[in-house]
Amino acid sequence: MRICTLGSGSAGNATLVVAGETRVLIDCGLSGRETVKRLQAIGEDPARLDAVVLTHEHGDHARGLAMLAKMLEIEVYAASKTLAACNLGDKMQLIRRGEALVAGQSFSIGALTFHPFSIPHDAADPLAFTVEAAGCRMGVAVDLGYFSAEAAAGFRGCDALILEANHEIEMLKVCTYYPWALKQRIMGRHGHTSNTEMARFLREDFDGKARHIVLAHLSQNTNLPLLARQAAVQALEERSPLFAAEAEKRVSVAPFNHPGDWIEL
Numbered sequence: 001m002r003i004c005t006l007g008s009g010s011a012g013n014a015t016l017v018v019a020g021e022t023r024v025l026i027d028c029g030l031s032g033r034e035t036v037k038r039l040q041a042i043g044e045d046p047a048r049l050d051a052v053v054l055t056h057e058h059g060d061h062a063r064g065l066a067m068l069a070k071m072l073e074i075e076v077y078a079a080s081k082t083l084a085a086c087n088l089g090d091k092m093q094l095i096r097r098g099e100a101l102v103a104g105q106s107f108s109i110g111a112l113t114f115h116p117f118s119i120p121h122d123a124a125d126p127l128a129f130t131v132e133a134a135g136c137r138m139g140v141a142v143d144l145g146y147f148s149a150e151a152a153a154g155f156r157g158c159d160a161l162i163l164e165a166n167h168e169i170e171m172l173k174v175c176t177y178y179p180w181a182l183k184q185r186i187m188g189r190h191g192h193t194s195n196t197e198m199a200r201f202l203r204e205d206f207d208g209k210a211r212h213i214v215l216a217h218l219s220q221n222t223n224l225p226l227l228a229r230q231a232a233v234q235a236l237e238e239r240s241p242l243f244a245a246e247a248e249k250r251v252s253v254a255p256f257n258h259p260g261d262w263i264e265l
């Protein structure tokens with residue numbers, strides 16, 4: 001299995017997962033054209049993309065859906081409520097529907113098997129996934145207010161984890177760009193994961209298996225890659241002396257506006 005983030009954060013989220021001849025995008029929050037450009041930049045032929053799997057309908061995760069579906073004739077896998085909430089109108093005709101996703105019901109696309117589960121976020125039917133192929137497993141946890149017991153259990157046994165680290169709480173509180181209501185939303189139980197909550201997950205719930213921990217969905221206004229990384233590394237070090245030696249190597253940060261490095265499992 002190979003994984004590459006094409007973009008991460010409010011400007012657009014998309015992660016490519018490849019196993020054998022199967023190529024699936026988790027979320028398509030970049031424009032159609034930008035998605036194609038970034039796939040080409042990492043040496044992938046966009047025409048060989050099989051499907052898009054949606055976590056939820058927010059623009060930074062679904063913006064490119066109609067255009068990609070039209071340009072590349074890919075299948076779209078989403079929860080029914082999520083697809084309805086995308087408000088595609090006439091463009092719905094462009095969509096070739098894959099399975100309607102239901103939390104707790106696994107499904108396969110070619111060589112990849114997906115396990116969806118519910119996460120706390122203010123969307124119609126937000127899902128996180130673990131994805132398996134040939135004995136390897138990766139997990140994507142973006143856009144969740146906190147790691148619920150269900151989420152924490154869902155991410156066990158992963159070889160790679162993409163974890164939201166949206167904001168540093170103190171930076172968010174003093175940020176002058178955001179109105180108070182938006183800050184409340186972000187900090188709420190159905191908002192976004194702070195560095196503190198991400199670190200708590202690593203300290204208390206992480207099973208220690210993942211060799212690759214990619215911090216994702218960082219806010220450019222209320223977080224810094226250095227702070228997010230420091231929080232994760234420190235949490236791993238506190239967790240166990242066994243993790244300490246490798247903590248620095250394990251943790252990386254997904255770039256905002258260009259593809260990250262390939263992760264090979």
Ligand SMILES: [Zn+2]
Pocket residue numbers: 009010013058060061143217
């Ligand atoms: Zn988002």
Ligand SMILES: [Zn+2]
Pocket residue numbers: 056058121123143
């Ligand atoms: Zn969202």
